[in-house]
Amino acid sequence: MASQAKWVYGFGDGSAEGRADMKNLLGGKGANLAEMSNLGLPVPPGFTITTEVCTYFYDNGKTYPPELKDQVAAAVARIEASVGARFGEPANPLLVSVRSGARASMPGMMDTVLNLGLNDTTAEGLAKRSGDPRFAYDSYRRFIQMYGNVVLGVDHHHFEEILEHAKRDRGIDLDTDMKAEDWQAVIKDYKKMVESELGRPFPQDVQEQLWGAIGAVFGSWMNQRAITYRRLHEIPASWGTAVNVQAMVFGNMGQDCATGVAFTRNPSTGENKFYGEYLVNAQGEDVVAGIRTPQHLTIAGKVANKSDLPAMEEVMPEVFAQLDAVRLKLERHYRDMQDIEFTVQQGKLYMLQTRTGKRTAAAALKIAVDMAEEGLVDRREAIKRIDPASLDQLLHPTLDPKANKTVIARGLPASPGAASGKVVFTADEAEQLSGRGEAVILCRVETSPEDIHGMHAARGILTTRGGMTSHAAVVARGMGRACVAGAGELRIDHKTQTISVRNVTIKAGEMLTIDGSTGEVMLGEVPTVQPELSGDFATLMGWADEIRRMKVRTNAETPLDARTARRFGAEGIGLCRTEHMFFDPERILAVREMILAEDEAGRRAALAKIEPMQRRDFVELFSIMKGLPVTIRLLDPPLHEFLPTSEEDMAEVAKAAGQDVPKVRQRALQLHEANPMLGHRGCRLGVSYPEIYEMQARAIFEAAAEVQKSSGETVTPEVMIPLVGTKRELDILKAVIDRVAGEVQQSSGVKFDYLVGTMIELPRAALRAAEIAESAEFFSFGTNDLTQTTLGISRDDAASFLPEYQRQGIFEQDPFVTLDQEGVGELVRLAAERGRKTRADIKLGICGEHGGDPASVHFCETVGLDYVSCSPYRVPIARLAAAQAAISKERTARD
Ligand code: PEP
Ligand code: MG
Secondary structure, three states, X not given: OHHHOOXXXXXXXXXXXXXXXXXXXXXXXXXXXXXXXXXOOOOOOEXXXXXXXXXXXXXXXXXXXXXXXXXXXXXXXXXXXXXXXXXXXXXXEEOEEEEEEEOOOXXXXXXXXXXXXXXXXXXXXHHHHHOOHHHHHHHHHHXXXXXXXXXXXXXXXXXXXXXXXXXXXXXXXXXXXXXXXXXXXXXXXXXXXXXXXXXXXXXXXXXHHHHHHHHHHHHHOOOHHHHHHHHHHOOOHHHOEEEEEEEOOOOOOOOOOEEEEEEOOOOOOOXXXXXXXXXXXXXXXXXXXXXXXXXXXXXXXXXXXXXXXXXXXXHOHHHHHHHXXXXXXXXXXXXXXXXXXXXXXXXXXXXXXXXXXOOOHHHHHHHHHHHHHOOOOOHHXXXXXXXXXXXXXXXXXXXXXXXXXXXXXXXXXXXXXXXXXXXXXXXXXXXXXXXXXXXXXXXEOOOOHHHHHHHHHOOEEEEOOOOOOOHHHXXXXXXXXXXXXXXXXXXXXXXXXXXXXXXXXXXXXXXEEEEOOOOEXXXXXXXXXOOOOOHHHHHHXXXXXXXXXOEEEEEOOOHHHHHHHXXXXXXXXXXXXXXXXXXXXXXXXXXXXXXXXXXXHHHHHHHHHHHHHHHHHHHHHHHHHOOOOEEEEOOOOOHXXXXXXXXXXXXXXXXXXXXXXXXXXXXXXXXXXXXXXXXXXXXXXXXXXXXXXXXXXXXHHHHHHHHHHHHOOOOOEEEEEXXXXXXXXXXXXXXXXXXXXXXXXXXXXXXXXXEEEEEEOOHHHHHOXXXXXXXXXXXXXXXXXXXXXXXXXXXXXXXXXXXXXXXXXXXXXOOOOOOOOOOHHHHHHHHHHHHHHHOOOOEEEEOOHHHHOHHHHHHHHHHOOOEEEEOHHHHHHHHHHHHHHHHHHHHHHHX
16 A cells, blocks of 8 residues: 555646645645646646655654655656756756645745756756856855755855855945856855855755755744744644645746746735736746845836836736736636746746735725626625635724824835834834734834744834735735835834934834825824725625625624624624723712612612613614614623722722722722622622612613604613523513513503513523523523633633643634634533523524634524624624625535
8 A cells, every 4th residue: 555655746748647626635836736737837847745745754753755765756757858958967957946835825934945956067067058157157056045044054144144245355236247257156155164064065966955955845844933824824733735846947047037926816906907026037036035126017017006117018028918818717717816926938938836816805805796796706605705804904994084194105005904003123022012012013124934923913014125025015914914015215223223214213112103005104103094894895795694694783882882883784782781881980980889889778879870871871872773683781790890999999989979988998898709700790790789780671671762752763672681590590680670661661651672581601501591591582692701601711811821722732712712612612502402492482692702703603603593793893704704604504404
């Protein structure tokens, strides 16, 4: 069996052994190179060593399967036959690139080696054969540098120093001015340095070079950068990487050569226009590395970006036309926007990569809607294409157009959104400051994979060098961070810790604003405005609404939140946390007075102050919601969030309650709880002091009567009792509510419907759901508390150890963010079933944080909940996630 294992898959010359759907085995790059070969596109021949070899490598003490050597040798021979050159042959050498390629794209995280196969003799042969010694020796020195660094581990700066010296000695500024002899001298110095650093010469044997590079690529799967990237993007280490070995083609052999990267549609806006950058006479990584400022592919792109460098469309019209045809072919084939890499060698086009292009959320929406309208995909597919979490990018504030702003520089609009923060110059500082809750803007000349932790921590990223496809731009778009790239007028000075332009200097720690949609860089903090849901966003949401079954409500208690949620399409309020209505200073005093009162009379006096405020609040909420359901949860204040702690606060409460300070202090001490999250909160408070819930019920029903009378709209309040564990608790409190409802109907002369239900947020409540449903007309799963109480992990203390739990894989995700489906989810499922058995039409919803988390929303669909409720800014995310959940349920039902 083992002797038949296939570890190597060839591609090129219009056919391949692999296919696009073999990503798990061949990695994304390898699978797509195979697919492009099968499509007949011009792909330099090569082969892919599978991800299974990577797994084998790590499972077997970094060794290879015994058959691999022969399979690689045979594959190299196929390349040789195809291009008519031989690996290591002095007169006519084959050169190859060796690149990583995992299942998921991990840009710049792993190692790459180009020009492999060069040594002292083949370099000479290449010089003769190409007739361009400068090109040959430049390639050789690049190879020594890359291989020396990536495979042999020689630090960059050793190479840079030699190169700088060589240029200085010759009075040369640009690499392009170096002649063949100059490069030969550099090569000599490079080799000498490598030998003295490592104690052995730079390898001249091309087989040794090849296996060294293959080993380095597999080794780079476990480098720190790759590990961090995988953690941030939830990519399992077990996937492994493939290695792609491919015949080199050269974009740096003269003025009829070029290399570039492109997107089949604009990755920032989604516009159906070819969008890309290229460099004449340049090799591979030059474009992405942001070392030279790239030129635009199309004339339109050049004009739009006010570039004075000529477009490829003008410089190489024929090759451009071929490339444009490839673009259309790829889009039709993959039915999605592609990110491609190409090289032009002496006027001939070669395709080096295609993959699904990363895009901003706005672009994703436009592309999905356009492709559905172009007939490339159907609406369901369009809905599935959008990552619900990415909508967050569109729901962030943008700059207030009316705000004053001082624009000090402009760069490229690399990743949309506006962000303000304190200036920092290193990724570590970004991480430290943001860890302390500060907003930061990470300012760099350019970013590299070592910076990703800081980019993740920052609100925005600003670079002074690099284009729309530079590392900073690509990574920021992927992370949804605002980014302005290549703001070349700005100068970063690490010594003085400043960033400056003309006569403006900003120090580290001062505020700066960037607008990643326009490329503007502004002084200080510029005010922002709330986003609107319109255009493609609204269209796609409309399609999602037609498909989803679950309703989407919002958690809101302020008129501002309720209005925002309505704008985002909320279909009611699923949770109004009444204690949150008392956070403002004037109101909290009344609540404290009520909590600290010694007897019922004291409490009733404080409640009398609160009641009119509550009634006004509810009138406003009912009016905004215009007949949509509104679930109001009766008071659930974890006492520690409300008790006064400072002397000043105590004095204030004492004054308001007409008591002396020591008495208030004593009462506060008496109420102090060791474990407030599990203490005297929720319905327990209502059981001890029914007058509190009585006041709230009265305020709710009077408001309902008032709004119903004045607007003619039917108002059906849903009164919700928190933290119920037994049917008896619910019955005691329901009796109070029903009594007050009757009284208000009588006194107001208005008949209204109302429901009384309960939260399910304790395991006991879930287990006893059948009996609780005898009294409850609805259940709302409070999965914040249900997670806390099921896992026995305090919501307030989880942060101190949960990250470690995630690192060790005990929890894949934070269970307070993504529902623990196996544990907490099991209770939800069971309670839903038991509740329905008792009361077939019981309304079921979820109102914990999980209601806005796409994976948890999927779960809710499988349980068949009636609605999810989430914070206003998550409403569109939940609408889309609910539609996707409905689509995958249809699919499961069909299969
Ligand atoms: C819950 O516990 O899930 C809930 C929504 O209530 P709170 O977060 O207010 O405790
Ligand atoms: Mg709760």
